[in-house]
Amino acid sequence: MTFFDLARRNVTRHWLRSVLAVVGIVIGVVAIASLGIMGNSIGLMFDDMVSDVGDTLIVSPAMGSGSDRLTDRQVDDIKRAVGSNQVIPFATTVDKITVGGASSGAMIYAIPASDIPSLLETESGGYPRDTGAGCLIGSQLAANSQENGLKLGARVRIGDETLRVVGVLKERGMGFDINPDYAIVVPYAWYSNHYNEKEYDQAIVKVRDVNDIDAVKESIDQRMNRREDTVNVMDTRGILESVFSAADSITVFLMGIGAVSLLVAGVSILNVMLMSVTERIKEIGVLRSIGTRRSEVMRMFIYEALFLGVAGALIGGVLSFGVGYVMTAVLVGNPDFLFNPASLLYIVFGMGFGVFTSVASGLYPAWKAAQLNPIQALRHE
Amino acid sequence: MPVISFDAVRKVYPLPAGDVVALDGVDLAIEEGEFVLIMGPSGSGKSTLLNIMGSLDVPTSGEVTIAEKRISRMDDDELTLLRRDHIGFIFQQFNLIPLLSVVENVEYPLILRGQQNGSRERAQEVLAAVEIAETHFSHKPNELSGGQQQRVAIARALVNDPDFLLCDEPTGNLDSKTGTAIMTLLDRMNREEGKTIVMVTHDPRMTDYADRTIRLVDGRVAE
Ligand SMILES: Nc1ncnc2c1ncn2[C@@H]1O[C@H](COP(=O)(O)OP(=O)(O)OP(=O)(O)O)[C@@H](O)[C@H]1O
Ligand SMILES: [Mg+2]
Numbered sequence: 001m002t003f004f005d006l007a008r009r010n011v012t013r014h015w016l017r018s019v020l021a022v023v024g025i026v027i028g029v030v031a032i033a034s035l036g037i038m039g040n041s042i043g044l045m046f047d048d049m050v051s052d053v054g055d056t057l058i059v060s061p062a063m064g065s066g067s068d069r070l071t072d073r074q075v076d077d078i079k080r081a082v083g084s085n086q087v088i089p090f091a092t093t094v095d096k097i098t099v100g101g102a103s104s105g106a107m108i109y110a111i112p113a114s115d116i117p118s119l120l121e122t123e124s125g126g127y128p129r130d131t132g133a134g135c136l137i138g139s140q141l142a143a144n145s146q147e148n149g150l151k152l153g154a155r156v157r158i159g160d161e162t163l164r165v166v167g168v169l170k171e172r173g174m175g176f177d178i179n180p181d182y183a184i185v186v187p188y189a190w191y192s193n194h195y196n197e198k199e200y201d202q203a204i205v206k207v208r209d210v211n212d213i214d215a216v217k218e219s220i221d222q223r224m225n226r227r228e229d230t231v232n233v234m235d236t237r238g239i240l241e242s243v244f245s246a247a248d249s250i251t252v253f254l255m256g257i258g259a260v261s262l263l264v265a266g267v268s269i270l271n272v273m274l275m276s277v278t279e280r281i282k283e284i285g286v287l288r289s290i291g292t293r294r295s296e297v298m299r300m301f302i303y304e305a306l307f308l309g310v311a312g313a314l315i316g317g318v319l320s321f322g323v324g325y326v327m328t329a330v331l332v333g334n335p336d337f338l339f340n341p342a343s344l345l346y347i348v349f350g351m352g353f354g355v356f357t358s359v360a361s362g363l364y365p366a367w368k369a370a371q372l373n374p375i376q377a378l379r380h381e
Numbered sequence: 382m383p384v385i386s387f388d389a390v391r392k393v394y395p396l397p398a399g400d401v402v403a404l405d406g407v408d409l410a411i412e413e414g415e416f417v418l419i420m421g422p423s424g425s426g427k428s429t430l431l432n433i434m435g436s437l438d439v440p441t442s443g444e445v446t447i448a449e450k451r452i453s454r455m456d457d458d459e460l461t462l463l464r465r466d467h468i469g470f471i472f473q474q475f476n477l478i479p480l481l482s483v484v485e486n487v488e489y490p491l492i493l494r495g496q497q498n499g500s501r502e503r504a505q506e507v508l509a510a511v512e513i514a515e516t517h518f519s520h521k522p523n524e525l526s527g528g529q530q531q532r533v534a535i536a537r538a539l540v541n542d543p544d545f546l547l548c549d550e551p552t553g554n555l556d557s558k559t560g561t562a563i564m565t566l567l568d569r570m571n572r573e574e575g576k577t578i579v580m581v582t583h584d585p586r587m588t589d590y591a592d593r594t595i596r597l598v599d600g601r602v603a604e
Contacts (some may be wrong), residue, residue, distance in 0.1 A: 002492065009480045185518055286476040290537070291465020291493050295459055374437050378476070 003296060007303035010276060018308060021265070021272045023311025026319060028262030029354040033320035034327055035258050039251030041328045041337035044246045050210075052369040053176055054237040057205040057217055069199035074224065074231065078203055078365040082222040083215050085207050088115040089200040090178065091191060097184065099150045100156040106141070107183035108158070110191030119204065120180060125152045125167030130189040134166035140181040142168045143231030156184065161194055176236040177204045213237060262353060266361040269308055273301060273365035284369050285377025303363020311353035312358065320347045382449060383410035383477035384577050387435050389594050390443035392429050392600075403429040404440070405600035409548040414476050416571045417577045418587055421597035427581040428549055430597065434438065434579060435547045436460040448544050465493055469538030471548040475530040477522035477537070483509065487536045494541065502524060507536040528559035535566060546570070552584065565588055 011018045020147055061068050070078075075089045086211070096103050111119065113130040120136065128134030135156060142151060156163045169180055192198060207216050217233050224231050277284070284297060294306040324343065329335040337343060392404040403426045411417055411434075419427050432438040433445055439460070445452045448467040452460065458495055464470075477486050487504035491497075491593045508518060511532040522530055531551060538546055548567070552560030568590045580587070588594055596603040 006480055013480065067408075283478060286478060288461065289435070289464065289476075290468055290490055291461055293461045295458075296493075311567075375432055378437075378472070 003300040007300050007307055011304055011307050016351040017272055019130050021269050021308050022312040024265030024268045025354045025358060026316040029313055029350040030318025030323055031261050031317045033347040033350030034323040035254040037324040037338060038327050040334040040346060042247045044337045044340055045332055046240060047351060049240055050237055055210050056236050057206045058177055058202055059232045060202045062232045069201060070203060071199055075200060075203055075226055078220060082205050085205055087203050087205050088119055089203040091201045095158055099148045104150050108181055109178055109183050109185045110188045111185060111186035118276045119172045119299040123168040123170045128166050130187045133163050136167045136185040136309050137165050137171050138169050138183045139171040146215055147196050165269045197220045211353030246329060262357050266357040269305060269358050269361040272364050273305055273362050277365045277369045281377045281380040284372050285374050289347045289372035289378060294370040297320055298366045301366030302359060302362050305358045308354040309358025313354040317347055317351045318341060318356055320350055338372050383409040384413050386446045388444045390445060391438045393441045402600055405525055407602055409595060411579055413577055414575045416591045418591040418594040419581045420594055425597040426600040431581050433545050438462045467544045469546040470542035471534050471538050471546060471551045473550040473553040475534045477530055477533055479522060482519050482521060483533050486533055487540050490541045504540060507540045511536045527555050528562060531563050537581060547579040550581055553586050
């Protein structure tokens with residue numbers, strides 16, 4: 001039996017009131033922790049994307065330049081402008097494809113065969129060659145078309161020609177350059193021959209050193225847009241940054257809401273503790289009269305607040321983990337982000353803040369209890 | 382050397398309507414082993430006197446010596462420790478701690494003094510001495526009768542082996558039979574253990590138990 005015991009007993013004596021106070025803390029902790037995890041996950045997603053696609057420039061014909069396609073000469077100009085960095089021009093079209101007896105429309109990407117391996121990874125099979133009639137199919141297209149027999153080794157008719165599926169691509173997700181998951185990828189030579197086309201829609205520039213992005217962009221502009229804009233150069237990092245800075249400020253805002261909810265929880269603890277002090281004035285008088293020091297009375301009430309805070313923080317911590325998991329899995333699409341040290345630190349931070357808020361809210365009531373005059377307290381009914 | 386001595390003690394409560402003089406120059410001495418009654422009309426200052434003896438309150442002027450310590454320059458902590466280590470209180474309303482069981486109530490003063498070791502055994506021993514049955518040890522105070530609660534309160538006051546007991550109308554909330562039992566118990570503590578007891582009461586029959594009676598009238602000791 002200690003002051004801690006006394007505090008615990010008083011908390012459990014009024015369990016409903018205590019539970020309500022704890023709920024406030026739980027909400028605050030979960031809000032801060034899960035929103036922090038959210039923000040951190042978005043940051044991690046940004047880093048991932050930048051490392052995936054941040055080295056990419058996309059060159060497309062300038063709007064209003066009279067042409068909506070890139071010529072061979074323009075592609076050569078781009079190659080000269082970017083020096084030793086890789087340029088991958090490509091064309092896209094939509095056509096009817098026939099597999100077995102079934103026909104459907106499909107997106108077709110035409111990429112020079114020699115550039116395909118540096119841009120796309122295969123799940124199974126190999127890569128097509130410029131000279132052969134091979135093609136690749138996107139992961140989702142493959143998954144959705146199994147019953148049609150569209151799989152590795154299948155024959156696909158496009159117009160009056162037949163292509164053989166030589167590889168299935170790995171899932172690539174949303175990209176800024178190309179989105180081949182639902183598409184067919186053919187060698188550019190085949191495309192050029194089949195459709196009698198010599199031009200491209202866009203060109204991807206892979207910049208070897210991310211720090212050179214601006215210089216390479218500038219160099220393309222210098223060479224191709226000196227007199228009039230013939231091409232438009234888009235850098236993915238810039239786009240990502242503007243998207244994510246918006247997400248960042250939303251996160252800060254949400255964390256603020258979390259902090260406010262903890263503040264409200266703090267007020268409710270303050271209220272609960274003041275009630276507890278008021279109800280126990282007589283008891284405090286008894287404790288003081290038989291030799292309990294002010295500091296000990298104070299300690300007893302702070303333990304009470306600590307008790308509520310720790311309970312709230314523990315429950316909140318566990319819930320934050322769950323909510324964080326759902327958020328990273330559903331909203332961000334990668335639950336691994338939850339196990340990032342910074343994410344876990346947000347849970348610890350939320351819990352710490354919950355305990356801190358409770359104890360801080362308990363200080364004033366505890367001080368008030370300690371300051372009571374023992375004689376007046378004893379006389380209190 | 383007296384256990385308690387008052388030298389020209391005045392206690393004035395300043396109120397907006399004018400000062401209330403609760404004690405007006407009290408001189409007294411309580412010797413070790415005495416059983417002293419304090420009697421007097423309502424408002425004569427008995428409780429005020431007892432509170433000052435118990436270092437719950439301090440005089441406006443004059444000097445009080447308790448357990449050979451002058452209290453005039455003591456701070457709140459020192460007064461509290463004086464209560465904890467030298468004084469046992471027994472109140473009219475029992476004033477047990479509702480959150481604690483009977484035995485824990487008695488154990489509490491020992492724990493305040495950091496005497497965790499053997500505190501439970503000591504508490505049980507004292508409870509047995511005030512004739513509380515073992516079956517009640519784990520009960521909460523409100524599950525006991527008034528007389529039983531007052532016995533537990535007496536056990537709590539005695540457990541630290543204080544220099545003296547202060548009782549403010551300890552039988553005031555009890556029927557006369559139970560009150561007599563409590564008085565018999567206190568009398569035994571005085572005779573057999575040599576406990577010094579100061580008791581405020583309105584009941585003239587209590588003079589049978591006491592060595593002497595101090596009468597207060599209007600905050601003064603009457604002869
Ligand atoms: N805290 C206080 N503030 C103002 N006046 C007080 C205070 N405590 C006591 N008094 C006054 O001091 C005087 C003595 O009060 P005290 O309680 O000592 O009387 P008492 O002899 O114990 O009376 P009773 O027999 O009714 O208990 C009374 O006039 C009372 O009104
Ligand atoms: Mg009185």
